[in-house]
Amino acid sequence: MLRTVIVLVTGILLVFSQAALSIPVRLPQMVPEIPDVTLKDFAEVKILQGMGPVIVYNPIVCAQAGRELCEFSRWHEYGHIVLGHPLRGIKPERMESEADQWAARNAPPDVVRAAYRFFMSGNGASPVHGESRERAARLARYLGV
Ligand SMILES: [Zn+2]
Secondary structure, eight states: OHHHHHHHHHHHHHHHHHHHHHSOOOOOOOSOEEEOTTOSSSEEEEEETTTEEEEEEOHHHHHHHOHHHHHHHHHHHHHHHHTTHHHHOOOHHHHHHHHHHHHHHHSOHHHHHHHHHHHHTTOSOBTTTBOHHHHHHHHHHHHTO
């Protein structure tokens, strides 16, 4: 009986210590996340009548890009929501810069590093998001590079 208790307690402690050490920070789902394979990008925030903000994402684009980039995109979209962008009426360029920085500040380092590499390789540019190198620079200061 005592042996069983010791084994159980040890097992539970091991599981929790593993969780504390190796499971990356997970962003809880705060708003509905809706798949849409016709979306041209990873994801975007939409305000749906009666629902408030939702994140619409393209699961195919995400699967092709890989887990980390997809996660960065998710953190970026949550940045838009947390920073109140749908309501603030500021310039789109400023919103994108703020969302990148919020994601860089809050996402797990492996996720931010993947996005940094993606931007440094010349990807992720758009008129409102900025040049790829500019986006990489927004992340760099949170990575210490
Ligand atoms: Zn954005």
